[in-house]
Amino acid sequence: MRRADRLMQLVQILRDGSLHRASDLANATDVSLRTIYRDMETLAASGVPIEGARGIGYRVTAAITLPPLNLTMTEMEALHIGLRAVAQSDDKELSSAAAALSAKIDAVMPEDRSRAPAGYGFAIYPFADAARGFQHLPRLRQAVRTRQKLEVTLQDKPRIMRPLQLDYWGRLWTCVVWCETTDAFDEIRVDQITALKILPSLFVDERGKSLPDFHKHRQLSDT
Known part of the structure; x- marks a missing residue:
């Protein structure tokens, strides 16, 4: 199974909001505990709202929060589409501004994104073609x-x-x-x-x- 497919499988398992032990996730995806720990770190770094820690368990939360803003699903969608559209325009100044805004939004995301590529709405890790x-x-x-x-x-x-x-x-x-x-x-x-x-x-x-x-x-x- 490709890693991106396994990560998607993990999201689908965690989406019920319940706490799932790392050992159960490892058994469900047929990988080692160490791989699950890395996968959880990767999902959190990519922006998936993961809560939990080793030895406790993991779950996906529903909130999408950008301090000091609380964004609805529709607002988040508009932000995605708008930034992407402006970045692809022929106006270099606007395209540059979209990239700068993307970086600023990345900087205030509540998740630990230190290992994710920069550029909100542009380089999406681990689903790089999203x-x-x-x-x-x-x-x-x-x-x-x-x-x-x-x-x-x-x-x-x-x-x-x-x-x-x-x-x-x-x-x-x-x-x-x-x-x-x-x-x-x-x-x-x-x-x-x-x-x-x-x-x-x-x-x-x-x-x-x-x-x-x-x-x-x-x-x-x-x-």
Whole structure:
């Protein structure tokens, strides 16, 4: 398993908010305790809100805080997209200002980011290509709100999906979907989407395919 995939698996395990022992995480991912300790440090450094310590356990918290500001999910998304868009503009002064603002935000992030690359919204570690997914966020949000089906291309394979919920994990965005192509729930990383198209067809909640059903399914798989 690639390290980025293992880190994503750890985020999915920790996301329930419960305290998980390092030994249990090591068993779940088939790695050593030392590797888990390094992975926790890496996730915390990348911006994932990890709480805990060796010998106690780890959990993911929900708050995203920038002293003295408390940012909502929508505000964080706007910040991501805005900084990325300005940085790519032809105006060198504005592009430079976006990079400077990125560095200032990095400096006040509450997590220990001493080992993470500088540049908020630019170099995202350990998911270094996460910025590629920012372009898809507005359409994903629209589809979740209007309950429109999507044609999503992952690894050059198009799939028809029902977007149910967007989640943010310390600079990494994921989307909970019901995939009509595989006839199963999935939680896709937005940065791995190579193409996305909103389809005209709408969807309604069906038994076994809704967001509450996804949460029940995840709870059963976690037990």
